[in-house]
Amino acid sequence: MNGDAYENGKGKKDDKEPDAENPYKLTGHLKVTHVEKKAAGIPAVIASFADLIEEKTLIRGTRALFKMNQFGGFDCSSCAWPDPDDDRSPIAEYCENGAKALAEEATTKKVTPEFFRKNSVYELSQLDDYRIGKMGRLTDPVYLPKGGTHYQPVSWEDAFRKIAAHLNALDSPDEAAFYTSGRTSNEASFVYQLFAKEYGTNNMPDCSNMCHETSGSGLRPTIGIGKGTVKLEDFYDADVVIIIGQNPGTNAPRMMSALAKCKENGGKIIAINPLPETGLMGFRDPQEIKGILGDGVKLADLYLPVKINGDMALLKALEWLLLDFEKKSPGEVLDRQFIEEKTVGYDAFIKQFEEYQLEDLAAESGVAPALLYDAAQMMAFKKRIIICWGMGITQQPNGVDMVKEMLNLLLLKGSVGKKGAGVCPVRGHSNVQGNRTMLIDEKPTDEQLDRLENFFGFKMPRKHGYDVVRAIKAMYEGKVKVLFCMGGNLLSAAPDTTYTASALRKLNLLVCVSTKLNRGHLIHGKEALILPTYSRSDFDIVNGELQIVSTENSMGVVQSSKGVLKAVSDNLINETQIVCRMAMATLGSRSVVDWQRFHDSYDAVRDAIEQCIPGFENYNVRVRRKGGFYLPNAARDEQRFAAQYDYRAPFTLTEIPDNRLADDEYMMATTRTHDQFNTTIYGLEDRYRGVHNGRRVIFMNKSDIEKAGFKPGEKVDLFNYDDGIERIAPLFIIVSYPIPKRNTVTYFPETNVLVSINNVVKESNMPASKYVKIKICKHDPEIYQRINRL
Structure with a gap:
């Protein structure tokens, strides 16, 4: 790959434009194996150090790993999950993807x-x-x-x-x-x-x-702040944690340690997602010796296999059931005092349920009534409830309404602004929340x-x-x-x-x-x-002095970060x-x-x-304290919510979306592999889902594959026709997977080409990448000619 036409920056113009997407080819020989039943543990440790070796930085990178997310060290550039306020793991206060991110920062290449x-x-x-x-x-x-x-x-x-x-x-x-x-x-x-x-x-x-604008758009007008209302220790005290539209095993692996502590303390975990994710089925904590060597713990007590964008119907079904439980046990299910003192709009909110039937809501959600009943029963007589969500919620066209509906459910229970309870949007990037606090805002x-x-x-x-x-x-x-x-x-x-x-x-x-x-x-x-x-792990020297920077995590903690590595270049x-x-x-x-x-x-x-x-008083002193400091959060600390409602929180009326598909259409959601962080591809393995050495795959329900006349392993092309425009993602391989019928999942960025610029979330204007209507056809080798014409 040597360009010999270069001379002083001038050369013959290439005949073709650079490729906007990944080249249309399959990488290596795709292999599909069994789905893993446990996440983390020894395989995660091995994978972490394998990347250090690949990047030719084993000694340099390992030395840095022991300073990552530690007091006086540097903040991981991967996810925004918070570090413990007290003691931190001496083994590894980071996850596999954090180690991979560090390997690419510390590389000698x-x-x-x-x-x-x-x-x-x-x-x-x-x-x-x-x-x-x-x-x-x-x-x-x-x-x-x-x-x-x-x-x-x-x-x-x-x-x-x-x-x-x-x-x-x-x-x-x-x-x-x-x-x-x-x-x-x-x-x-x-x-x-x-x-x-x-x-x-x-x-x-x-x-x-592109990730959590939806969360802020739903939370600011209802609780007065566009952030979550829980601290890390609230997970340890929660009675029930609901994880919806999020896969912590890949997207926020350190969250699983907090969930394991919740389980140890008697809490229950409900997982809601179209795909069953390994991280919530079984977890071996690599931050503890027993976690590395032991059998691990099953995190999710209940899994609800919701259809893509069936979440709204599911949430309303849970509310329907809670209201029914309240009728049978008055005063024991709902927090009447909280509702009366801290909310508005309750009567109008519950009136809508006169029009709903549990069976219809269950059908719209794709989840059996019996499973919905089990979930509601877990919550019915508990008050310490946390709801966590990710882009499986925020990238739906009605995502803002779903954020408000999740809040509706918590308001019924009085589960906001108290120990072990609240809303928890799980941010992806390390300082995305801090950016907005620093007024990065259009x-x-x-x-x-x-x-x-x-x-x-x-x-x-x-x-x-x-x-x-x-x-x-x-x-x-x-x-x-x-x-x-x-x-x-x-x-x-x-x-x-x-x-x-x-x-x-x-x-x-x-x-x-x-x-x-x-x-x-x-x-x-x-x-x-x-x-x-510089990367986060590099020395940042200004006027001869090693500098600290600061970041804000998902729980509103501002803390210092100080690099430990000599940069790869003096320029x-x-x-x-x-x-x-x-x-x-x-x-x-x-x-x-x-x-x-x-x-x-x-x-x-x-x-x-x-x-x-506001909130940064005495900044230079407090940011240098061990663990940093919490920013003010009136919803969390004082149960003071939206100013326009006299600092109460409104119940919101929302609608159930129409998710009908044409006979030849499927609903597609994009996701990332376990070997990936946002658009950064660390490797070609998605070992928890059993996909190896490739990324151009489409997960489909077994019956859908058979009905369409396909076979697992067959090559197909994917099409979207929003706005009357043909969009093509060619050459994908079918993988059979336990996913709701007529639903499919692919990896991004490979299928971002199918997401119309006009397919956005109402109010937040985010791309609705988890709600894309597609058609699937057998692969046509001449498809590339159609793409070139486009």
């Missing part, structure tokens, strides 16, 4: 300017996402000129000059957008949003727009803007900006001409891959701040820059300084912000945060 000289953008695009991500750490800033075929070295000064020139040439600040990934620290996020506002726009799409409130304006002394833009979906449409329509990406891989994370790729190619300039190469660098604007930065710049230097180059003398002060001192950034964002 490097992507240098010489690498780019030898490999053209087009050649790199022919690789799948797994191989692109395994190239190593980026070492130097590189630039792709207009018409160029290869990225070429560029100095930091010239990079910032190019960014400034593009930004200052726009007719309006709103022709630029500033995307944020969840790995960005609080300090970098704060200066990033401040720069965007002083530049003049609220166009700040971020990864929340819809900032007037109150937030007023504080910034009073402190910094310049007029804040008040018009709402673009979220991810709207930003992609604006790029496609030529309304956004410059996109700056602070981390992430927007192309692979976004819906409607072909449409998104077309949008990105229309940009005048795409800038990506990154630690590793990804496909988002290969689908670019007329010009492109890649700016390398990296931290994210905060990248923003400050961009600001100084772009705004120059017209800026009223002391960007140089922020550039030279994270403490100075935290001092400004303290003045502008």
Whole structure:
């Protein structure tokens, strides 16, 4: 793969565009085995260290692992699950995927300017996402000129000059957008949003727009805060934990340790998901010797195999049953005092159940009435109930309503704002919640803007900006001409891959701040820059002093993080300084912000945060305390809810969706493998589901396979026709799996191409990637000609 046409950044233009999706081929020889019955344990430990060996960083990486998620160490860049407030495991306060994330950060493999000289953008695009991500750490800033075929070295000064020139040439600040990934620290996020506002726009799409925007949209108007209301120790005290639309065994493996403690203390766990997930069926805790060597523990006491988007009917069925239990045992099931003192709208809420029948709700949910009865009975005479959810809820078109319905259920029980009870949206990325707290938000409130304006002394833009979906449409329509990406891989994370790729190619300039190469660098604007930065585990030295940054986890704890590894290159710049230097180059003398002060001192950034964002009083002192500090949460701590309802929580009236399919249609939800975190592919194994050495698979019900005339292992092509447009994902292999009839599951990002840019969640405008209507046909080798025509 040597590009010999390169000479001083000029060369013959490739005839073909870089591939927006994974190349249409099967990786290796796919193997399907039995579904694992237990998660974690020795296999997880082996897999963790195998990645360190593969990345040629066994000693260096192992040393760092013992500092990850420890007091005085660094925060894992993987999921946002909280660390214990008290003692932490001396063996491993991290999960398998956290270890894999660290391995890719600590790798000794490097992507240098010489690498780019030898490999053209087009050649790199022919690789799948797994191989692109395994190239190593980026070492130097590189630039792709207009018409160029290869990225070429560029100095930091010239990079910032190019960014400034593009930004200052726009007719309006709103022709630029500033995307944020969840790995960005609080300090970098704060200066990033401040720069965007002083530049003049609220166009700040971020990864929340694709994962938990729905949660915030459902919680803010009902409990007054768009975050969860539980602490980690609440799981230990819960009577019942309901896990719906989430797979902790893969997406938040450390959560299983908390669930195991819940079980030890007599709690019950209910799992609700279209797929039975190994992590909830059996768990061997790798943080304890007995967990590694023992037989493990069965976590889920009850599994409800709900249909895709049958969750609303299921929740209403549970409420129907609880109300029926209350009739038979008055005052023993519902928390009447809580309902009277802390809620509004109860009478209108319960009146709707006069129109429902349990059998109809059960049919809509796909779950047998007897199982629903068992679940309701577990909850009926308990008050300490936690409901956890993930993107199986938030990426449904009615996801906001489902968040409100889950809250309805907890309000009936008085299970919010008390020990062992509450709502728990399980965030994915490590600081995605902190980003929003730091005002990374396309819809900032007037109150937030007023504080910034009073402190910094310049007029804040008040018009709402673009979220991810709207930003992609604006790029496609030529309304956004410059996109700056602070981390992430927007192309692979976004819906409607072909449409998104077309949008990105229309940009005048795409800038990506990154630690590793990804496909988002290969689908670019007329010009492109890649700016390398530190990872969470790297030493971050400013003016000769090792710095700390801070993050916020899913439970609202802000804590420090301090890198322990020497960076792979001396030519990296931290994210905060990248923003400050961009600001100084772009705004120059017209800026009223002391960007140089922020550039030279994270403490100075935290001092400004303290003045502008409630809850950060004495920030620089408290963040250095062992374990950090909790942000205020009135819903959790005081049972003070929505201000517009006199600080009560409203019961919400919602509707059951119509999920009918045409005779030749199936419902598809996307998911990730166990060897994956968001768009980062660590390997080609999904061992808990028994899929090995490949990713282009579609899980189908056995009877559906037979009825359609297919066979397990057969090659098929997948189609979506939303908006009257044919979208094609070719060459998938059928895997028989215990999944509800007419439901299918595939991996992302491979099938993001099937998710229409217009298939979104009402209110939150998130991509509804868990609700995609598809058709399945036998694989046609000539399908690629149709794709090329598209």
